[in-house]
Amino acid sequence: QRASTYQIAILYLSLLCTSIGAGGSRPCNMAFGADQLELGARRRRSANGGKAPMWSFFNLYFFGIELAKLTAVTVVVYIQENVGWGWGLGVPTIAMFVAVIGFVSGYSLYVKMPPGGSPLVRLAQVVAAAFKKRKTVLPDPDLLYEDKKLDAGISTTGRLLHTNQLKVL
Secondary structure, eight states: OEEEEEEEHHHHHHHHHHHHHHHHHHHHHHHHHHHHHHHHHHHHHHHSSOOSSSSSSHHHHHHHHHHHHIIIIIIHHHHHHHHHHHHEEEEHHHHHHHHHHHEEEEEEGSSSOOSSSSSSHHHHHHHHHHTTTTTTOOOGGGOOOOOOHHHHHGGGGOOOOOOOTOOOO
């Protein structure tokens, strides 16, 4: 049975909301979490005679993200296939509810950094700079910066490959 126009519209609206929500929250989550651990790291450095911790927030953040993906494609799919779709959708919903409760319950303990200006002003500055430089002549690729040691892992023969893919006409 084909999806109706209404169902397709709901699907596209859901995808739009998901992309806007993910694009708006992920950068904020990482910065917020790093602020929390930076304060704790400063406290540990002062307690340990100036030694920095051996791990970083970003290691933990991305490990957690990948662990959640692994769980989603194994445990949740197993539940959906063997127990039922109700439980398969209910388990992540319950996990999200518990996560939200945990996040909200720790609100008084969070380090709250004051905002550093309007994001709309920064966006307008980027748009204005891009518009002003739209007719700038591109430099010769041979004159661009390169670091053979740093770039070796992401290039062939120690140089980044030049591409015109993102060149504005």
